[in-house]
Amino acid sequence: MDRVLIESLAVDTVIGVYEWERHIQQRLVLDLELATDIRPAARDDDLTLTLDYAAISERIVDFADKHSFGLVETFAERLAAMLREEFAIAWLRLTVRKPGAVPAAAAVGVCIERGEC
Numbered sequence: 001m002d003r004v005l006i007e008s009l010a011v012d013t014v015i016g017v018y019e020w021e022r023h024i025q026q027r028l029v030l031d032l033e034l035a036t037d038i039r040p041a042a043r044d045d046d047l048t049l050t051l052d053y054a055a056i057s058e059r060i061v062d063f064a065d066k067h068s069f070g071l072v073e074t075f076a077e078r079l080a081a082m083l084r085e086e087f088a089i090a091w092l093r094l095t096v097r098k099p100g101a102v103p104a105a106a107a108v109g110v111c112i113e114r115g116e117c
């Protein structure tokens with residue numbers, strides 16, 4: 001299946017399990033692969049026939065701003081559910097990285113796949 005890509009999307013959100021993390025925004029960096037057949041959009045050169053990566057990115061930024069979770073796992077799961085519901089995405093791979101959470105690591109995080117390709 002073809003994929004629409006969103007790479008290194010930076011969002012700021014309240015995320016973390018420790019008390020001090022509940023009062024600040026921290027950056028998460030997201031990579032997404034969204035399965036869709038791009039041929040109808042390419043045939044007609046029509047944005048409405050594909051997944052609009054600009055609209056999806058904007059929705060993700062808004063989701064991060066309006067929600068607050070402890071675990072990156074919860075952020076990933078809830079975001080994936082919202083995206084699949086609102087944008088009719090059959091399958092997605094979502095990587096959520098939390099840079100700076102572990103000083104000795106470039107980033108830590110999770111990668112999930114949901115749906116059927």
Ligand SMILES: Nc1nc2c(c(=O)[nH]1)N=C([C@H](O)[C@@H](O)CO)CN2
Nearest residue numbers: 015016017018070071072073101102
């Ligand atoms: N698997 C996870 N481990 C940890 C998480 C997490 O979300 N998933 N979170 C933390 C803390 O919030 C940490 O990021 C603070 O630096 C620790 N481990």
